[in-house]
Amino acid sequence: MIIEGRAGIGAVMGSKNLFGVAVMGRGKVVPADPAASTAALRTAMKVIRESRGIQALMKHGTMGDYVANSVAGDFPTKNWRPNFQDRAEAIYEAYAANNLIRNASCHRGCPVACGRVVHVIAGERTAPISLS
Numbered sequence: 150m151i152i153e154g155r156a157g158i159g160a161v162m163g164s165k166n167l168f169g170v171a172v173m174g175r176g177k178v179v180p181a182d183p184a185a186s187t188a189a190l191r192t193a194m195k196v197i198r199e200s201r202g203i204q205a206l207m208k209h210g211t212m213g214d215y216v217a218n219s220v221a222g223d224f225p226t227k228n229w230r231p232n233f234q235d236r237a238e239a240i241y242e243a244y245a246a247n248n249l250i251r252n253a254s255c256h257r258g259c260p261v262a263c264g265r266v267v268h269v270i271a272g273e274r275t276a277p278i279s280l281s
């Protein structure tokens with residue numbers, strides 16, 4: 150299951166009493182010009198992979214912004230007040246050293262793989278390693 154929880158989409162859906170939208174099909178999507186479609190896709194993938202911003206996402210995942218976002222007060226915790234400024238770097242380094250297992254993609258075709266598989270080794274959320 151994929152849950153879309155960013156950008157207030159859920160709030161808008163809730164205000165319309167809309168619980169969910171599901172789209173399903175059985176047909177195959179065939180481009181009008183398969184060769185041009187493949188060429189455009191390859192170009193797009195190359196541009197994505199060569200982007201410095203994307204390379205940072207590939208290397209650090211969305212957690213890579215943790216320290217800068219903390220300093221900027223860009224966390225929703227405690228009503229957007231900066232609250233980890235003095236500890237953000239140590240928190241990120243501890244996470245990277247102790248919990249990070251590998252990159253993860255939402256789906257096979259994503260070249261970014263900004264997600265992370267992590268192991269929670271202690272505390273309330275302790276969990277076994279899951280590589281699924």
Ligand code: SF4
Nearest residue numbers: 254255259261262263
């Ligand atoms: S589709 Fe790719 S870039 Fe988007 S969230 Fe998933 S892994 Fe990250």
